Amino acid sequence: MYTFLPLLAIALVLVFSSLRVLNEYERGVIFRLGRVIRAKGPGIILLIPWIDRMVRVSLRVVTMDVPNQDVITRDDVSVKVNAVVYFRIVDPVKAIVEVEDYIQATSQLAQTTLRSVCGGVELDELLSHRDKVNTQLQAILDQHTDPWGVKVTTVEVKYIDLPQEMQRAMAKQAEAERERRAKVINAEGEFQSANRLSEAAAIIGRHPEAIQLRYLQTMREIAAESKASTLIPVPVDLLRLLGAPASAGADTKKEEKE
Numbered sequence: 001m002y003t004f005l006p007l008l009a010i011a012l013v014l015v016f017s018s019l020r021v022l023n024e025y026e027r028g029v030i031f032r033l034g035r036v037i038r039a040k041g042p043g044i045i046l047l048i049p050w051i052d053r054m055v056r057v058s059l060r061v062v063t064m065d066v067p068n069q070d071v072i073t074r075d076d077v078s079v080k081v082n083a084v085v086y087f088r089i090v091d092p093v094k095a096i097v098e099v100e101d102y103i104q105a106t107s108q109l110a111q112t113t114l115r116s117v118c119g120g121v122e123l124d125e126l127l128s129h130r131d132k133v134n135t136q137l138q139a140i141l142d143q144h145t146d147p148w149g150v151k152v153t154t155v156e157v158k159y160i161d162l163p164q165e166m167q168r169a170m171a172k173q174a175e176a177e178r179e180r181r182a183k184v185i186n187a188e189g190e191f192q193s194a195n196r197l198s199e200a201a202a203i204i205g206r207h208p209e210a211i212q213l214r215y216l217q218t219m220r221e222i223a224a225e226s227k228a229s230t231l232i233p234v235p236v237d238l239l240r241l242l243g244a245p246a247s248a249g250a251d252t253k254k255e256e257k258e
Contacts, residue, residue, distance in 0.1 A: 020045040020054055027092040028054040039092040057092040061153065062103065066110045068161070071118040073126060080161035081118050081126075085110045085141065091149030099148045106145055110155070113140050118157075123166075130157055 022028050022041035030037040030045075031053045039057070047054060066083040073079060087106060089095045095102045117137050118126060126133060137155040145152055162170075204210045 014049050018047045018049050018052075020047060022056070025058055025060045027057050027059060027089075029057060029092050029096045030054055036093055036097060055096050057089055057095055059089050059092070061086055061088045064103070064107055064110065066107070066114055069111060069115050069118075071115055073118065073123045074120060075122045077123045077166060078163060079118075079123070079126075079166075081114060081157060082159050083110070083114055083137070083155060083157045085152060086154040087141075087145065087150050087152045089149055090151045094147065094149030102145075102148050102150055105148065106141070106150060106152075109144055110137075110141060113137055113144075114157075123162075126157075126160065133157060 020028060021044055024042045027039045027041045028045050029039050030047070032048070032051055037052075040054075045054065064085045064087070066085060068080045068082045071079055071081050085106065089102070099105050114137065117133060117140065121129075121133060134155050134157060137157075138152055141155060142152040204214075
C-alpha cells in the first residue's frame with residue numbers, strides 16, 4: 001500500500017498544478033502544444049500539464065491616458081493636446097494572437113491618430129466642436145483596433161494648451177466682440193428711445209393739457225428730493241404765449257420767402 005503513496009502524491013500535485021481559477025471578468029486563452037484551442041472561463045479551468053498553456057485576458061474597460069502631443073492645426077497654430085481613451089477586449093483570442101501587446105499598440109495608435117485628426121481641423125473647430133473631434137477619433141481608433149479584438153468605446157480630448165500669444169489674441173478678440181455688442185445695444189436703446197419720444201411729442205401736440213400734467217409731475221418730483229430747492233412756478237400758458245410770437249415770426253418769414 002505504501003508503494004502507491006508516491007504515485008498518489010505525484011498525481012495530486014499534477015491535478016492541483018493543472019487547475020486554474022478565473023474571475024468573472026477574466027478569460028483564459030488556451031495554447032495546446034503551441035496551437036490555440038479556444039478561450040475559456042470564468043471559473044475552474046483544467047489544463048493538461050506540460051502540454052497546455054494559458055494566458056489570462058481581462059475584459060474590463062481599460063482607461064489609457066494619451067500623453068501631450070505637439071500639433072499644428074490647419075490654420076497653422078501650434079498647440080499641445082492630450083486625451084483619454086476607454087477600450088476593452090471583446091475577442092480574447094485575437095487580442096493575444098493578432099498583436100504582441102494590445103495596450104502598447106492601442107497607445108501608439110491613439111497618439112498618431114490624435115495628431116493627424118487635430119492637425120486636420122482649425123483651432124476654432126477644435127475648441128468649439130470638441131464632440132465632433134472626439135467622435136472622429138473614436139471611429140478611426142475603433143476601425144483600426146477591430147482586427148485585434150479591441151473595442152474603443154470612448155475618446156475624449158482632455159486639455160488643449162494654447163501659446164501665450166494666441167491666448168492674448170483670443171482675449172482681444174473676445175473684448176472687441178463684447179464692445180461691439182455693447183455699442184449695438186446702446187444704439188438700439190437710443191433708437192427705441194427716439195421713437196418713444198416722437199410718439200410722446202405727437203400725443204402732447206394733440207392734447208395740450210398733457211404738458212400741464214407733466215409740468216406738475218416734474219414739480220412734485222423736484223419737491224420730493226431731500227436737498228433744499230427753491231421752486232418758482234411759471235404758468236404754462238405764459239410760456240405758450242412767449243413762444244407764440246417766435247413761431248408766428250418764423251411762419252411770416254416762411255410766407256415772405258414763398
